[in-house]
Amino acid sequence: MSDVICWGLHAGRSGEADRLFRQQNRIGIGWPQMGDLAELAATRTAFKARFGDVFPDEKDGAIPVKAGMLYRFLHEMERDEIVLYPSKITKKIHIGRIKSDYRYDPSFLRGYPHQREVEWLKEVSRTHFSQGALYELGSAMSLFQVQNYAEEYLAALEGRELVSETEDDDSVSLVAEEVEQITxxxxxxxxxxxxxxxxxxxxxxxxxxxxxxxxxxxxxxxxxxxxxxxxxxxxxxxxxxxxxxxxxxxxxxxxxxxxxxxxxxxxxxxxxxxxxxxxxxxxxxxxxxxxxxxxxxxxxxxxxxxxxxxxxxxxxxxxxxxxxxxxxxxxxxxxxx
Structure with a gap:
């Protein structure tokens, strides 16, 4: 499964979209003020222009990043790709497969109307993964492609042991150094x-x-x-x-x-x-x-x-x-x- 694309997705700062994800078997992304994304031209330029109109006070540097996440959710995500969701409620990594195209549905959770159906395949304890894998999945972005440690998550899905428990993990010190520098x-x-x-x-x-x-x-x-x-x-x-x-x-x-x-x-x-x-x-x-x-x-x-x-x-x-x-x-x- 080395060629399989893995997406990381968060359910909000406090996990407010967890019920949508796990109970409704849907993944979603916020910014409901954007309306139905399918009505926009399929270009990053169109998404950035719309985002700037809807959020005029947003910093210029943040617009391409946030509009880009919405664009990727609609136009780059595809059916049968893998989604990785680190739940703040269960404290586990939920691994699923995307089962539908984009849909706009604010009926269940108004703050997360941009949705796709997902089939959850497995949930794995965070302690199963290396610190580097957890760090990559802890991205500050709501939606992102997991690249460096995708194979580790795919191995967990298949029941394969990719990383030994005694393996040195250089990312531990990197995580600590970055936290210290940010502080x-x-x-x-x-x-x-x-x-x-x-x-x-x-x-x-x-x-x-x-x-x-x-x-x-x-x-x-x-x-x-x-x-x-x-x-x-x-x-x-x-x-x-x-x-x-x-x-x-x-x-x-x-x-x-x-x-x-x-x-x-x-x-x-x-x-x-x-x-x-x-x-x-x-x-x-x-x-x-x-x-x-x-x-x-x-x-x-x-x-x-x-x-x-x-x-x-x-x-x-x-x-x-x-x-x-x-x-x-x-x-x-x-x-x-």
């Missing part, structure tokens, strides 16, 4: 959008507090000067006093700005420069030769935010909403002998 990108975008200027200074002060310091912001108007004062003791009279400058730009901070901060730092004090961007080589070399000067670039700043996230003020957790989850980590097996 970092999200945090950075939220900080850049919501905490520009003085709000970022207050955020840095709160971060330093949960790291064990006493910290306070200085006057709002001192752009380019000292933005945060921090110290270990409660009264702020024991050295070292930490003078912090905060830059909310994502550009490169040069040696002039770093040396300017250092010019305000006494011998018994420490200078700390925090930026969402990076530092020039000259600035980095300048700091490396001074034991009481520390630079924190955007990457290290994100590391600290994620490490101390649970202790941040609820105000900032609301700005950067995150949920703690467990993600897989690749297992390194000891060498024999």
């Amino acid at each position: 970092r990108d999200f945090v950075q975008k939220r900080i850049e959008a919501e905490l520009k200027g003085h709000p970022l200074e207050s955020f840095v002060a709160n971060l330093m507090e949960v790291m064990g310091y006493h910290a306070r912001t200085t006057r709002d108007s001192r752009d380019g000067g000292i933005d945060v004062i921090a110290h270990r003791d409660e009264l702020g009279i024991e050295p070292p006093i930490i003078k912090v400058q905060v830059k909310s730009t994502s550009g490169t901070v040069g040696i002039a700005e770093v040396s300017s901060l250092y010019g305000t730092v006494e011998a018994s004090e420490v200078g700390l420069f925090v930026t969402l961007g990076g530092f020039s080589r000259d600035a980095t070399q300048f700091a490396a030769t001074r034991s009481n000067l520390r630079l924190i670039d955007g990457e290290e700043f994100l590391d600290l935010v994620l490490r101390y996230y649970d202790d941040l003020s609820s105000k900032y957790q609301a700005v950067i909403p995150l949920k703690r989850v467990f993600i897989p980590e690749a297992v390194e097996e000891a060498a024999d002998g």
Whole structure:
């Protein structure tokens, strides 16, 4: 069955179309505002034009993707091809065969009027499949063609064992890395959008507090000067006093700005420069030769935010909403002998 085409399909973010899929033996896709797709010319251009008319506020980059899924559901899917449905209700992978052409029927579930009949052939536990296969089926798209791991799903349908239980799965680490990167990108975008200027200074002060310091912001108007004062003791009279400058730009901070901060730092004090961007080589070399000067670039700043996230003020957790989850980590097996 290696030439058989497999389609992955989701039933909505919370599985709202599960009854349509499993009880009515139909698969469906949303965007009911599009009307009967069979009335559109059989071209991607026609589908994109219609989608843009119906959803004028949709981002330009998203229109080809979403209109393309509708086009594929009608014009690329064919009878007897395989459909893979990861149910959020049963927690299993349902494998079926497409049994009809496209039909427009909003009578059972108005939000999913674009339908095809399906014959469900088998349901398989998610644990049967490799992490890579599950990852491919977990696509963010509502409809997509399964390619990289199609043979694994077809083997499960036929009762063949394609992947051994002890097989190393490199995709485990890839999944973890991608989740981590998506999270970092999200945090950075939220900080850049919501905490520009003085709000970022207050955020840095709160971060330093949960790291064990006493910290306070200085006057709002001192752009380019000292933005945060921090110290270990409660009264702020024991050295070292930490003078912090905060830059909310994502550009490169040069040696002039770093040396300017250092010019305000006494011998018994420490200078700390925090930026969402990076530092020039000259600035980095300048700091490396001074034991009481520390630079924190955007990457290290994100590391600290994620490490101390649970202790941040609820105000900032609301700005950067995150949920703690467990993600897989690749297992390194000891060498024999």
